[in-house]
Every structure is written in structure tokens, then in C-alpha cells.
Amino acid sequence: MIFVSQLIKKMVLMNDTKYAKVIDFGLPSKLQSPEVSTILLKNKRGKFAVPINEAKYQDGIFYLTKHYTSIPYNPDDFYLVEDLLDKQVIDITGKRMVRVNDVLLKENGGLKVTGIDVSFAGILRRLGLGSPLKTVTIPWSAVEAFDYQTGDIRIKFGKSNLNMLHPAELADILEEAGTKEREGIVEVLDIEKAADAIEEANSETQEAILEQLPSSQLSKILEKMQLSEIADVADDVNPQTFKKILKLLSTERAKRVEKLMLFPDDVAGGLMQVTFYKVKGDRTIGEILGELSKLQLQPESIIVTTYEDKLIGQVHANELINANPNITINKLVTKPFSVHKDESFSGIFRQFAHYNLRVLPVVDDDNNVIGAISIDAVMQRVEEEEERDDAI
Amino acid sequence: MTRFKQQVVRFLPIFAILGPGIISGSVDNDAGGIATYSLAGAQFGFSLLWVLFITTFALAITQEVGARMGLVTGKGLASLIREKFGIRWTTFIMAILFIANIGTIAAEFAGIAAAFEIVHVSKFISVPIALILVFLLITKGSFKRLEQIFLVLSAFYLVYIASAALAHPQWGDAVKSLVVPSFHFNKNYLLTLVAVIGTTITPWGQFFIQDYVVDKKLSKDDLKIERGDVFLGSFITNFISFFIIVACAATLFIHNISINDAKDAALALQPLAGPFAAILFGFGLLNASLFGAALVPVATSYVITEAFGFESGLNFSFKEAPEFYGIFTFAILSGAFFVIIPFLPLLSILFWSQALDAVLLLPILVFVYILSNDKRLLNGYKNGKVINAVIIITFLLIAISSIAYFLSQFIT
Numbered sequence: 001m002i003f004v005s006q007l008i009k010k011m012v013l014m015n016d017t018k019y020a021k022v023i024d025f026g027l028p029s030k031l032q033s034p035e036v037s038t039i040l041l042k043n044k045r046g047k048f049a050v051p052i053n054e055a056k057y058q059d060g061i062f063y064l065t066k067h068y069t070s071i072p073y074n075p076d077d078f079y080l081v082e083d084l085l086d087k088q089v090i091d092i093t094g095k096r097m098v099r100v101n102d103v104l105l106k107e108n109g110g111l112k113v114t115g116i117d118v119s120f121a122g123i124l125r126r127l128g129l130g131s132p133l134k135t136v137t138i139p140w141s142a143v144e145a146f147d148y149q150t151g152d153i154r155i156k157f158g159k160s161n162l163n164m165l166h167p168a169e170l171a172d173i174l175e176e177a178g179t180k181e182r183e184g185i186v187e188v189l190d191i192e193k194a195a196d197a198i199e200e201a202n203s204e205t206q207e208a209i210l211e212q213l214p215s216s217q218l219s220k221i222l223e224k225m226q227l228s229e230i231a232d233v234a235d236d237v238n239p240q241t242f243k244k245i246l247k248l249l250s251t252e253r254a255k256r257v258e259k260l261m262l263f264p265d266d267v268a269g270g271l272m273q274v275t276f277y278k279v280k281g282d283r284t285i286g287e288i289l290g291e292l293s294k295l296q297l298q299p300e301s302i303i304v305t306t307y308e309d310k311l312i313g314q315v316h317a318n319e320l321i322n323a324n325p326n327i328t329i330n331k332l333v334t335k336p337f338s339v340h341k342d343e344s345f346s347g348i349f350r351q352f353a354h355y356n357l358r359v360l361p362v363v364d365d366d367n368n369v370i371g372a373i374s375i376d377a378v379m380q381r382v383e384e385e386e387e388r389d390d391a392i
Numbered sequence: 393m394t395r396f397k398q399q400v401v402r403f404l405p406i407f408a409i410l411g412p413g414i415i416s417g418s419v420d421n422d423a424g425g426i427a428t429y430s431l432a433g434a435q436f437g438f439s440l441l442w443v444l445f446i447t448t449f450a451l452a453i454t455q456e457v458g459a460r461m462g463l464v465t466g467k468g469l470a471s472l473i474r475e476k477f478g479i480r481w482t483t484f485i486m487a488i489l490f491i492a493n494i495g496t497i498a499a500e501f502a503g504i505a506a507a508f509e510i511v512h513v514s515k516f517i518s519v520p521i522a523l524i525l526v527f528l529l530i531t532k533g534s535f536k537r538l539e540q541i542f543l544v545l546s547a548f549y550l551v552y553i554a555s556a557a558l559a560h561p562q563w564g565d566a567v568k569s570l571v572v573p574s575f576h577f578n579k580n581y582l583l584t585l586v587a588v589i590g591t592t593i594t595p596w597g598q599f600f601i602q603d604y605v606v607d608k609k610l611s612k613d614d615l616k617i618e619r620g621d622v623f624l625g626s627f628i629t630n631f632i633s634f635f636i637i638v639a640c641a642a643t644l645f646i647h648n649i650s651i652n653d654a655k656d657a658a659l660a661l662q663p664l665a666g667p668f669a670a671i672l673f674g675f676g677l678l679n680a681s682l683f684g685a686a687l688v689p690v691a692t693s694y695v696i697t698e699a700f701g702f703e704s705g706l707n708f709s710f711k712e713a714p715e716f717y718g719i720f721t722f723a724i725l726s727g728a729f730f731v732i733i734p735f736l737p738l739l740s741i742l743f744w745s746q747a748l749d750a751v752l753l754l755p756i757l758v759f760v761y762i763l764s765n766d767k768r769l770l771n772g773y774k775n776g777k778v779i780n781a782v783i784i785i786t787f788l789l790i791a792i793s794s795i796a797y798f799l800s801q802f803i804t
Contacts, residue, residue, distance in 0.1 A: 099701030
């Protein structure tokens with residue numbers, strides 16, 4: 001990964017002597033491919049373009065081959081600095097949005113454009129200031145067209161290319177997108193993808209989205225969201241939105257959310273999920289495997305309890321497959337770890353780190369299992385913690 | 393009835409377009425404007441009127457250039473600078489604009505404070521109240537309504553015409569001074585000259601006019617009407633400025649009265665209003681200052697967010713557009729801060745901010761010149777020779793007077 005701003009003005013050597021300076025990169029005309037095809041150089045005699053494969057990039061310097069081909073300037077070519085950098089990015093409805101603060105390239109033998117940086121971090125980078133801020137990019141696949149008349153970049157978050165993205169990438173885009181844009185993005189996402197992306201986004205973005213979405217869509221997304229995430233967000237949204245959210249949830253789920261909200265964020269009870277897979281200890285492995293495939297569940301770990309819902313321990317899903325299907329699951333329990341619902345985050349973190357866990361059951365005063373914390377939730381909390389530190 | 397409706401409909405497009413130039417022009421006669429013209433008239437009589445003659449053309453032309461660029465490209469000046477010159481120059485120009493605008497906002501608050509001092513209200517009371525009022529005007533009041541109220545109230549300036557007439561000035565001399573330049577190599581004269589230009593042609597006005605026509609979604613077809621609007625706006629502005637200077641010259645200059653605060657400046661209205669001069673003056677000053685104080689910070693926010701690509705607009709909440717709200721809040725607070733510094737006279741803030749505006753306009757004019765001569769950008773709509781000449785003369789007039797003022801510091 002490298003930014004265009006980091007390559008501009010780089011030295012170009014030929015036979016170990018300084019020959020020219022890099023000023024721009026060209027893509028093939030009409031944007032047929034994201035591969036950089038030409039590099040625009042400048043020396044005392046003027047500007048000239050050469051095919052990118054005749055200028056090898058290594059450790060911050062371009063090495064130009066001796067008998068290079070000079071390509072005539074083609075106005076149909078698309079140049080990254082001239083035509084893309086600093087331009088306005090607008091969505092398909094023509095609303096004003098953000099600006100191209102930098103262009104992200106990937107070295108794959110040649111150079112390939114992978115995205116546009118629309119974040120404030122990009123501005124600081126180009127001003128030569130270091131930035132503690134996060135870079136947010138819009139993937140190149142979302143760029144729909146270039147308006148040669150106005151110089152604006154049109155992007156379209158098409159259904160297919162948005163749904164291909166990882167929820168974390170989507171969350172980044174949602175965080176940086178304008179208000180109207182967000183609505184449009186969430187609208188075209190598959191419900192499950194939308195729920196995942198919202199879960200990954202920072203709390204301001206979560207709030208904004210939940211406050212904005214129309215009820216019909218919101219109820220579908222809420223259905224797919226973890227109750228613990230809903231409870232987290234519910235703490236921050238305004239009371240009306242919160243009431244709306246509770247109303248849209250089924251009575252059962254609404255009750256659990258309200259219960260979860262009683263826990264402070266930074267103890268086990270606030271971090272846990274309340275939907276997880278648990279079984280009684282006397283079930284056989286065969287029965288359990290059958291049930292999992294019927295319900296199409298793929299839990300990482302199975303929490304085993306007694307008939308009174310008291311914790312016995314957990315079994316990693318991988319161990320089930322190799323085990324004798326006729327034995328009962330309590331024979332396989334190896335990890336009897338758990339945390340009390342009031343345990344602090346540092347205590348939880350210690351257990352995860354020490355025993356190398358993926359899942360940690362949460363129990364109440366009577367050793368009843370009331371929830372489970374996943375490693376993802378822990379990592380997310382660590383990340384938030386870091387962001388908060390960075391912000392200070 | 394139907395006849396009347398037809399008439400109205402026929403003229404409606406004109407009403408829709410007429411506006412930006414006139415608003416931009418009227419706001420030029422804000423607190424800083426009244427103060428600067430009053431000082432110019434009181435200290436130097438008619439001898440700065442020739443500058444006004446030149447700035448009328450300079451204002452008309454620079455506003456026309458801004459309006460034309462906006463109509464043809466559909467983009468604001470900040471956008472054009474960013475897209476043509478990149479992030480570094482944009483940051484430089486935005487920093488300059490921001491400083492100039494904070495100066496202008498400080499002048500608006502100084503105007504509010506000065507108006508209240510006439511009725512013996514201390515600036516430590518009036519400025520904080522005005523601060524809250526301005527913030528509410530921006531965030532709660534609709535801009536449209538604001539605009540109309542202001543335009544109606546700015547008819548206040550007409551009292552200067554009457555007052556000037558009643559003071560029986562030497563009209564012949566006044567008109568002669570308008571076209572025959574006189575030049576004094578005097579520190580104060582040079583500074584006032586710079587301030588007179590700076591209060592007429594402003595950095596923020598240059599951005600404002602272009603954003604305004606873009607915002608109204610006007611197109612190339614509206615160019616003729618829009619030209620008429622900016623020319624008329626520029627003429628009206630300076631027509632009034634002329635009477636402010638003449639009124640002050642005829643009342644203060646000939647009696648050797650120097651202006652130390654708003655009350656002194658109000659004496660120019662005495663021929664018309666007699667004992668009510670001070671109240672009348674205070675009212676006009678307050679109206680102009682309040683509108684400027686609400687308009688300039690928001691305009692600043694619009695321009696900077698446009699340049700850097702942040703969400704902007706008052707229809708967003710603070711959470712949705714934090715940069716937009718943050719910028720104008722900071723601008724208002726810093727402007728007001730300068731005014732409540734204990735030993736800084738209000739008149740100095742009013743006057744110096746205008747001189748600062750003129751100097752900071754220089755780099756902006758360079759960018760306006762380059763962009764408005766760009767063939768690729770404007771096609772057949774690039775500047776003609778006369779327009780370029782006027783921009784260059786304006787630039788040189790500011791540059792030479794500023795340098796001369798600077799040098800005069802060492803000579804006298």
C-alpha cells in the first residue's frame with residue numbers, strides 16, 4: 001500500500017544519475033482498468049510520459065531504463081494528480097460529498113489503484129504533517145464515472161460491490177460518509193451485512209444510523225444485531241429513538257436488552273452476548289452435531305451446563321468432530337473457566353490472554369450461565385480504548 | 393387581478409436573480425464600512441473620494457468575475473482553488489481568509505458594542521448578549537427571513553443622503569474630488585486609503601458572491617441579469633459611501649472635529665436628525681453589525697468546509713457536521729474576544745480590520761486573476777482586457793499604498 005502523494009516529486013534515476021522527477025501517473029483511457037499504465041515525468045527539457053514498466057520503483061526511487069519509449073500525451077488518458085486528486089466526490093444522486101485527499105495504490109509488480117482517501121488524515125499527510133487519525137478509503141470499485149466537464153468524480157455504491165466488502169471496511173465508509181450517503185449505503189446492503197457493519201462502526205456512527213433509519217428497515221436490521229450491541233448503542237441514542245428501538249424488537253428481545261442495559265459497559269455483564277449455544281452435559285456428541293447442522297449453527301465453542309443451568313465448562317467445536325459420537329459432552333469439557341458478571345474488563349482480558357480463549361462464559365452469583373463474551377467483543381473494546389487514547 | 397399576476401410572474405425571475413450582488417454590496421457598508429468612511433470624511437474631507445470612484449469599478453468588476461466563474465463552472469471559489477492548485481495553496485488561502493474574516497467579525501461585534509455605548513451600555517454586557525443572539529440567529533432563524541429584514545432595514549443609509557444635503561456641502565468640490573486624484577504622503581492618509589479599499593472589496597465578499605450564485609443554481613443564461621445585479625449592487629454601495637464621506641466632511645471635517653467614538657461619528661447625522669442623531673446612528677450601526685455578524689461566520693464555514701470536503705449546511709445537526717458548526721462557533725468567539733479586550737478602542741478594531749482585509753485580499757486577487765483567465769475552465773467566458781486591467785490596477789493600488797504606508801513609518 002502506498003499513496004500517490006508519497007510518490008509525487010520522487011527522483012527518477014537513469015544510470016545512477018538524476019534524470020527527472022515524477023509528476024503524475026496515467027491510467028488507460030476511459031478508465032478501462034485500475035492498472036497504472038504510464039508515468040509522467042518532468043526534467044529541464046519538459047514533461048514526457050513513459051510506460052510504467054520502464055520505470056522500476058524501488059525504495060523510494062524510480063529507475064528509468066536507458067532507451068525508454070516516450071509516449072505522446074493523450075488527453076483521453078486519466079491522470080491521477082491532474083484528474084483525480086482534490087476533485088469532488090459526489091454520489092449518484094448528485095449531492096456534494098467529500099474530496100479526494102489522496103489516492104491509494106498497490107504495488108503488484110506494477111502499480112494498481114485500489115482506492116481514494118477521503119479522510120482528514122489524507123489532508124494532513126499531503127501537508128507533510130504526521131497524522132494520528134485513521135485513513136478512510138473508498139474502494140476504487142465504487143468509482144462509477146468521471147465527469148470530464150465538471151471534473152467531478154461520481155461514485156456509486158452499487159449493491160454488488162458494497163456487499164463484497166468486509167463489515168469492518170463498510171464500517172469505515174459509514175463513519176466517513178455524509179448523513180444522506182449513509183442512508184443510501186445501508187439501504188443497498190444485505191440486512192445481515194448491514195447489521196455486521198453497524199456493529200463494527202464507532203458509537204457516533206451507530207447512533208446516527210439508528211436515529212435515521214426508517215422503522216421498517218430498522219426492525220429488520222435490529223433482528224440481526226447482537227443484543228449486547230443494541231444495548232450498548234441504546235445507552236447513547238436519544239430517548240425517543242431508544243423507545244422506537246425497543247418497540248421494534250420482539251418483547252422477549254426487548255426485555256433482554258433492557259436487562260443488559262442495567263450492566264455498566266465495562267464489566268462482564270455489559271460486554272457479554274446473551275444469544276449463544278449451550279447444551280446440557282448429558283447430551284451425546286452425535287445428538288449435538290445433528291442439532292447444530294439442523295439449525296445451521298457454527299458456534300466456535302459450546303457451553304455445557306447442568307440441568308439447573310449451572311456452568312460445567314466449554315468444549316471447542318473442533319473437538320466435537322473428532323470425538324466418539326456416542327459419549328456425552330461433559331466427558332470432553334476441558335476448560336472450566338468463567339467470569340462473574342461484575343468482573344472488570346482487565347480481569348476478563350487477563351483470562352482471555354492467559355488461557356488463550358475464544359469464548360468465555362459469564363455467570364451470576366449462583367454460577368448460573370447468563371451470557372458469553374467472545375474474543376471479538378474483547379478486541380473491539382481494546383480498539384475503542386486505543387482510539388480514545390489517541391484522541392487524547 | 394389576472395393581469396397583475398401575469399405581471400408578477402413575468403418579473404419573478406428577475407426578483408429571484410436580483411439579490412446576491414445587492415446583498416454582498418450592502419454588507420460592505422457594515423460596521424467597518426461606516427467607521428472607515430466616517431473617519432475618511434472627518435479626517436480628510438473630500439480628498440479620498442477619488443479612491444471611492446476607483447473602488448466602485450473595482451468592486452463591480454471583482455464581483456462580476458466571481459459571479460461569472462460561479463455561473464459558468466457551477467463551483468465556488470474555494471472549490472476551484474482546491475481543484476486547480478491542490479491542498480497546500482488551498483490551506484494557505486483558507487488560513488488567510490479565516491484571519492481576514494475573524495477581523496471582519498471582530499469589526500461587526502465592535503460595531504454592536506459601539507452602538508450600545510451610545511446608550512451607555514458597557515461592551516462587557518453588550519458583546520456577550522450579542523454573541524448569544526448571533527448564535528441563535530444563525531442556528532434558529534431562517535436565512536431567507538433574515539436576508540429580507542436586513543435589506544429593508546439597510547434603507548437606513550438613505551438618511552446619510554438627506555443629512556449630507558442638509559449640511560450644504562460644496563457639491564462642486566465633492567464631484568471634482570471624485571475624479572481628480574489627490575495624494576498625500578502622510579501616514580494616516582495612506583492607512584485610511586488602504587482601509588477604504590479594504591472595506592469595499594473584501595476577501596469574504598469575493599467568496600460569497602460566487603457561492604451565492606452557485607447555491608441559487610443559476611446558469612450561464614442568467615449571466616446578463618446577474619451582471620446587472622452586481623453592477624447595481626456595487627453602484628448603490630458606493631453611492632451611499634459617497635454620501636457618508638460627504639456628510640462627515642461637511643459636518644466634522646470643516647469644524648475640525650475628530651472622531652473618537654460612535655457618538656462623534658453620529659454628529660454627521662445632526663443636520664437631519666438633530667438631537668436624535670446619535671440614536672439614529674446607533675440603530676443603523678446595530679442593524680448592519682448584527683447582520684454582518686451573523687452572515688460572515690456562516691459564509692466562512694461554508695467556504696472552508698467546501699475546500700476541505702466536510703459536510704456543511706445548517707440543515708445538518710452539530711453531530712452530523714461538526715466541522716461546519718465548529719468553524720463558525722470558533723470564528724464568532726474569536727471575533728468577540730478581540731472586542732472585549734479592555735484597552736483596545738472599538739474604533740481601532742473597526743478601522744484596522746478593514747486595512748487588514750485589503751492586504752489579505754492581495755493573494756486572493758492573484759488566484760482570482762489566474763482562475764478567471766483559465767481558458768480550459770471558462771471556455772468562452774474568460775476575462776476580457778478591461779476586466780484584467782481593473783483587477784491589476786486594484787491589486788497595484790492596494791499593494792503600493794500598503795507599502796507606502798509601511799515605508800512612511802520609517803520616514804516620519
